Amino acid sequence: MSRETATSDSVADRETASDDRSDGRIDRRTLASVRRVGLYAALLGLVAFYLVPVETGLVTSFKTSEAVRTTLPFLPPGPGGATIEKWQFAFGALSNGMVNSMLFTVPSTLLCAILGSMAAYGLTLVDWRGQVAVLALFIAGIFIPYQAVIIPLTEFWSVWVELDERLAFLWALPLLEEHHATILELIVTHTAYGIPICTILFRAQYQTMSWEMIEAARLDGASLWRVYRRIVLPLSVPMFAVVFIFQFTQVWNEFLFSLTIIRSVSDPAASVTLILSGLGEALEGVDFPLRMAGAFVSALPTLIVYVLFSDQFAEGVRV
Template structure:
């Protein structure tokens, strides 16, 4: 009499086990496909990096388009030494440009976002819309009048002109990011500051600024990368003697007439290292800070 219930219980366990296994098998298969697709995309993206890297260690006779996929016959650091000697002054000037440009535009964007979101006034939305128009105007369309304006104002070419331009053109995006982030700040914090007698500037400095670190990380990474990789402003407002690394890299590569492939590839890798290191070290903070201001906007 006890055999039938035991058999029934065993069959029930087998059926339940099968039902549990099937979703796991499907989940494992789907996850494998996702990883395979991701690996494929990574290989596609890293293929040019591989060519850059191996070519940068090749000698003059070994670096050619025909042998682009081959490993160096003789590994050498001469290309890296030559690229560093050619680009070192311009790399220093790039840091002199991007660091103050990123910091100043971040502070101005933070103050704009604070006023336009937490200390609003009549017409604030119109002012915000006008500021955002700067994001949609192509640089090429205003380059000639902008050059005439800079010359008329007497702004020195090179580092000062590029700092000013990156600050001005960075204000729209920094204002947008900070305004969206400050929209998520509880209004009670601002009201508490007003009750304690803090004015607009004191509330910003003591209450709002300390909680703005996530957005500052996003804006600084964004501005640093944009200013570092800029080439159009560098061509119009600087020269090879006072310009950033992108202009020096173009001169190193001789424009479209690439002859010394090894030193050109090494120079490209050297020029890309600073923004790459910034993203590697601060990438997780960039994503977190960008998402922290995406709830409202």
């Protein structure tokens, strides 16, 4: 076996190999571009799928009742068919509910976040007996269905607590009215219901915190509370944004508690979701433009919250 034959063999091998490779390259390139076209088509399809309902709602909200009947739902109204009257009406009808919703959503969201963060601190970064049992209670709290609590809950507020009577001395004060008792009930209810999930969210972050850092702070002379206040709290700002957005949206959009605790659309404490449920319903038919305008108006605050906290949110979910 001479060395030369071996070499020429291997050269031939290499040539056929490179031929194969160039063929393969062309195939692969066409395949790649076909795939890319497919990908973009699918993405466009998805964009349309998600945006068309929103767009339909938006154009419908600007249509007159006449235009709704004569144009296709997703097409804009023709000249003369456009109006902002429905938006004005929706604002008028919902403004009181927006104020009420804001009055219970903001406090209960803040309370949930603060109490949840403290509970998570106590359950994660402080060592004590029986922690696991308490944590199990918190986790169980997440899974209690609303349906199971609405009757005991309404009984609790209306028969046992009767806040409006117990706090009667307050309603004489300026800015306070009797229906604020109902708002207070909603604040407490939403806070109690939101704490478990907020605690678990904070706990997930606190578990990644350096235990040595907490110990260093303790050795530096900080009390349990000071460690929370000066070390843990500042480091959980991004998680606060996550919890704030999440909880704000939950409470703002919540309907079942509003329905059972407030009971009536005509109640002065009626929330935005409660009013929205009846908006545009009439004997002569559904006023679609009004319902759409109302839906957009009531969704506005959650959008604003998203925009305000989006940077912090992004940092918080990166953890």
